[in-house]
Amino acid sequence: MSARHFLSLMDCTPQELHALIRRGIELKELRERGVLFEPLKNRILGMIFEKASTRTRLSFEAGMIQLGGQAIFLSPRDTQLGRGEPLSDTAIVMSRMLDAVMIRTYSHSTLTEFAAHSSVPVINGLSDDLHPCQVLADMMTYQEHRGSIAGKTVAWVGDGNNMCNTYIEAAIQFDFQLKVACPDGFCPSARLLELAGDRVQITRDPVEAVRGAQLVSTDVWASMGQEEEAENRLKRFRPYQVSPALLDQAASDVVFMHCLPAHRGEEISEDLLDDPRSIAWDQAENRLHAQKALLEFLVEPALRA
Ligand code: CP
Numbered sequence: 001m002s003a004r005h006f007l008s009l010m011d012c013t014p015q016e017l018h019a020l021i022r023r024g025i026e027l028k029e030l031r032e033r034g035v036l037f038e039p040l041k042n043r044i045l046g047m048i049f050e051k052a053s054t055r056t057r058l059s060f061e062a063g064m065i066q067l068g069g070q071a072i073f074l075s076p077r078d079t080q081l082g083r084g085e086p087l088s089d090t091a092i093v094m095s096r097m098l099d100a101v102m103i104r105t106y107s108h109s110t111l112t113e114f115a116a117h118s119s120v121p122v123i124n125g126l127s128d129d130l131h132p133c134q135v136l137a138d139m140m141t142y143q144e145h146r147g148s149i150a151g152k153t154v155a156w157v158g159d160g161n162n163m164c165n166t167y168i169e170a171a172i173q174f175d176f177q178l179k180v181a182c183p184d185g186f187c188p189s190a191r192l193l194e195l196a197g198d199r200v201q202i203t204r205d206p207v208e209a210v211r212g213a214q215l216v217s218t219d220v221w222a223s224m225g226q227e228e229e230a231e232n233r234l235k236r237f238r239p240y241q242v243s244p245a246l247l248d249q250a251a252s253d254v255v256f257m258h259c260l261p262a263h264r265g266e267e268i269s270e271d272l273l274d275d276p277r278s279i280a281w282d283q284a285e286n287r288l289h290a291q292k293a294l295l296e297f298l299v300e301p302a303l304r305a
């Protein structure tokens with residue numbers, strides 16, 4: 001199977017990731033100028049969502065339509081996947097009808113197994129381990145607001161979850177230092193920490209993590225699939241709330257990002273998204289533009305007859 005997949009930021013070279021961000025910014029400008037750009041006419045993206053979504057579904061669906069193609073939403077509940085049809089068979093069949101497949105799932109191995117049997121590109125729309133489309137948009141958003149992130153310091157405060165793991169990959173690929181403040185027992189992937197070496201430091205102290213940071217990011221304390229742990233997590237993560245006062249301890253040009261959805265009063269204070277240092281709404285919008293660049297990169301345009 002020769003298709004190019006995007007299951008992780010490590011599936012692209014740093015040069016390719018920078019090109020995707022540049023292209024995302026160009027596509028955003030084209031859309032703002034009202035220019036019609038439809039290179040993916042007659043192309044179809046299948047989207048399998050095992051978990052809920054607002055931004056990921058909207059940005060992929062709107063993005064495909066804007067590029068001249070279409071997207072089809074598939075819930076495992078309503079397909080044979082939910083009744084036990086093997087993933088490998090599903091991948092083969094979907095590859096015969098579609099031009100790319102986006103999957104939001106629990107186990108990352110669902111993505112790797114599907115990709116192994118898919119002859120069209122497979123895109124990770126979030127797994128328990130990684131959320132590369134989100135961090136691609138985050139990197140584009142930082143670039144737009146502050147220029148290159150290379151050599152900067154980024155702080156991740158809270159759960160060492162799929163977003164935090166992806167920030168570790170971003171630290172490697174985009175060449176920045178990452179400081180992670182998380183409670184004991186909620187650290188990011190040991191494999192990724194080893195891969196990142198001294199680019200990533202772990203601390204228990206949020207103030208220490210944000211000191212000197214030019215970007216501070218956080219995420220919910222209980223991710224999708226961890227609903228039963230939510231109460232215990234609420235207690236463990238209480239000291240890790242990000243607030244304007246915490247941002248005051250960071251660099252003077254700091255920006256704040258949150259992949260959303262946010263729980264005000266938990267991982268962020270009630271007022272943080274209204275703080276002028278928060279760029280979370282631009283970050284959410286950039287899912288659309290960054291993923292359009294990704295779709296353009298991965299999906300072959302249709303040949304003219
Ligand atoms: N940030 C993000 O992926 O949002 P959704 O869960 O709404 O897709």
Ligand code: NVA
Pocket residue numbers: 126161162163219220222223224259260261
């Ligand atoms: N860590 C969160 C991200 C949601 C976009 C989750 O996996 O639920």
